[in-house]
Amino acid sequence: MSEERAKRKLSGILSADAVGYSRLMQEDEASTIRTLEDSKRLMSELIEQFKGRVVDAPGDNLLAEFASIVDATECAVKIQQKLKTRNADLPDNRRMEFRIGINLGDVVEEADRIYGDGVNIAARVESMAEPGGI
Template structure:
């Protein structure tokens, strides 16, 4: 599948503007993945068209197919990033790792001025979903985690780490408890670094 928006069958049958009245949101458990491009503003200031075309190529050839392969229930573009929902934390984590590992291969030999590097956040819990979007605390948590993830890597909540850790082929590093802006309670964060992503660190990780 090469689209930027995956939905449940029910959502596809009730596209915006077609439904004949307001629809109550669905409450469900989900694993939430967020991702964005490290240093996207810097990249676009250097070459806006080239950055756009590279980003779209990575989405079309790798990220969107992987999201579909791991059975995302919902996904959408968020400008230079992605928001996706999965039925299980393991699906979300394996999808994130698969994408980051392939991105290392795709970026080999590329100039720092062309290289697209993603960072990702993973959370899980009860969310609210309607035909257009997903909402809730854990959607916000995933977005916050993505901002502290290493370039080319993944940050996740303690709950996600407990659910997926034994099944992953990569080690998880405990970053301890962190307090995020506008969040009432601190969150214990774990991170996963994909081997080889260190080629990105000096070039992009601190440039947001």
């Protein structure tokens, strides 16, 4: 009996997380959910434009994969620009900013999901970004 090898590949990984999500939810759940869904929709559209794909988007997180790290980086910049413009119309206490981390790394792909250190590093880098930063 032979073991099937996992499908490995090099990918540009983008990890995004909303800043202060718990506080926003405590203050106004309905508005926060609307803002989050609008933000995720905007990010998903841009990810598609930059030839990426959303792998997962649980809660206030989003994980995307790109064949090119350049596309991932340009997409992240455009996401932050668009979110900044959108936030300008909101009161300070209702603004939803995202931290974004990007990594070029080896991933294991299984059932349209990606796993591995490449993903973990992108998430760690994201946690070091300033709100609204990359």
